[in-house]
Amino acid sequence: MKVELIDPRDPVTNDEPTYRVDVWEQWNVISTYRITGAPDVHDVVEWCDTEQHLRYVLYVEHDGVLLRLAGQVS
Numbered sequence: 001m002k003v004e005l006i007d008p009r010d011p012v013t014n015d016e017p018t019y020r021v022d023v024w025e026q027w028n029v030i031s032t033y034r035i036t037g038a039p040d041v042h043d044v045v046e047w048c049d050t051e052q053h054l055r056y057v058l059y060v061e062h063d064g065v066l067l068r069l070a071g072q073v074s
């Protein structure tokens with residue numbers, strides 16, 4: 001699994017299953033990661049939990065858009 005810190009304005013690409021994770025602190029996104037090469041979404045959630053990202057929103061990139069899979073900011 002490859003995890004890279006990215007600019008949230010980076011374009012969405014779909015060469016393989018690709019996930020994005022926005023990590024939140026209070027009401028601001030403090031970092032955005034692109035994750036590729038994960039066997040499935042459960043591995044991505046485990047990474048988020050292991051990295052102690054208590055507030056995150058997980059997306060999958062699909063056809064040029066981001067689809068929210070887990071998390072919310074409220």
